[in-house]
Amino acid sequence: MGRLLEVSDLQVRFNTPEGVVHAVNGISYHLDEGETLAIVGESGCGKSVSVMSILGLIPTPPGEILSGQAHFHEQDLLQLNERELERIRGAAIAMIFQDPMTSLNPVLTIGLQITESLMLHLSMDAEQANQRAAELLELTGFSQAAARLGDYPHQFSGGMRQRAMIAMALGCNPSLLIADEPTTALDVTIQAQIVELALKLRDKLGMAIIWITHDLGVVARIADRVLVMYAGYIMEEASVFDLYKDPRHPYSLMLLSSLPRVDQRRSGKLRPIPGSPPSMLTQPKGCPFAPRCSYAIDRCREANPPLEQIAPGRRVACWVNLEEAS
């Protein structure tokens, strides 16, 4: 598998009236063709910004990209101007978002919104585009797809809107689909529909996916590889099986062990992570997770550990060796 995306040393901050928000603090990650990468973390950990910033999708100002490269097919996305980026967004790189209600235009028909990118990127005429749009809706599970093209978003339920968003995203045969919390606003049975659909389409169309979420259950279902983020840093990178079987960062470990499971009987009390996620307005001297970490040693409070490779495909940012500690 070839390398599709290579992001290095990405640093993004937001200059707000309250102060400087250090959203992403010099992270590096990559994605291979056809691979599904999950970026998991809690709200405000920088998981969305670390992807949206490379597509020029954060408002600048207040956002500011301080450093970084993002190589996608020989090009550094961060060096492209807005027009060049527009040619990639919605075509080779497609996106779906959390709230399909707000990311669809309420006064345009679904058909018009799907055909827009087909006519723009693929120079189709209206008839070709309509035909392709109907095919796409069928691909994403709509019955009588052609008749649906004249519908408005409000006539669709949440799950249908998200499927229409996916149809729109797939229009130009993207090699990368970025899914930013696409199932968070949906009910669990609809979430299952969307996840199954994404997996089916991934296998059928051979695209790579970056799936941004806070739901460790969805990650377990969909991902090949996982980045665990906290306070604007990658804490751990691992294959999905390694991460859940043998988490090496205390944050991953404590997060996984705080979750109850629907398929298992209760075994005593939950083991929560104490404290709250940190404010992104201040940059701690040490590891940002140290104040909540049950494994923290003095060194953790003094210096922020770098993300280091501990095995092929496996990186951890922690001074403590969890294997020895536990």
Add this chain to the structure above:
Amino acid sequence: MNPPASEPLVQVKGLKKYFPLTRGILIQRAVGAVHAVDDITFDIFQGETLGLVGESGCGKTTAGRTILGLYPATDGQITIAGLDVRGASRAQLRHLRQKARMIFQDPYSSLNPRWTVSSIVSEPLRVHKLLANEEQRLARVRELLELVGLSGRYLNRFPHEFSGGQRQRIGIARALASNPEFIVCDEPISALDVSIQAQIINLLEDLQQRLGLTYLFIAHDLAMVRHLCNRVAVMYLGGIVELAEGNELYDHPQHPYTQALLSAVPVPDPEQDRKRERMILSGEVPSPVNPPSGCRFHTRCPIAKDHCTELVPEWREVRPDHWVACHEVVA
């Protein structure tokens, strides 16, 4: 956890709550009704936690609010600690509001941003004139804050100074101020970060043990409900389709909707999750304005037969203490 053997503290029988749909601005005519809660029956025993689960729009929040008398019921009976909620006098309702309280989903919108923590938590004490003077009230607020794991020093701070988890603790302290026996917890953790949810759940458990509370826990997080609740009721489109002891329900779900719902929940373990059999429901939940005839679930049910479209299924005990509303489940 086994359900504590005791008397029902809360009894709900044939409860219905319809919201009228009207047309016209000056002269409003009823043109239909949203059947938000349509004939539900269950008991909640002293000291237990009953989970009420279902997807958005199934009526679980409306059920919780109607039980507390916050919405007038359309039909049915509600009894809390021997008091008939629908027939209660004003004085009795005042007493009920002390003994039966609510914790809300959104810790951001459920606290008045202009009030200090002290005024928020002491409001029930003032409204119900529970303590004689300000000094006693302040002492009680400090005690309550410490009970929910917050420092008594926070008295004069405002909600915006707190994180989501801390705000939810303030909401819990307010709910506890009047020494309630019964608390409706309406999605108390769904607005919180994953790492904070377990803290709040453990707090609710500790409080239940220390104060002997009874909970109705409304949620859509099925894993958390299994962890916390003694018994679980599953709602679909205004009706309860299944009710059983927690492990019994999760290990032996009988209703096809419950089976689909449980199979849809992802498990945070890729090896297990990818082995699980999934029942993907087609379509969407129908509108509660015109719920389907017969069994409400028949439009999406994988095993529906002809009679399911006509006959409303009976509420039957198919295994010991395991109740299901489905024609096709064999006892």
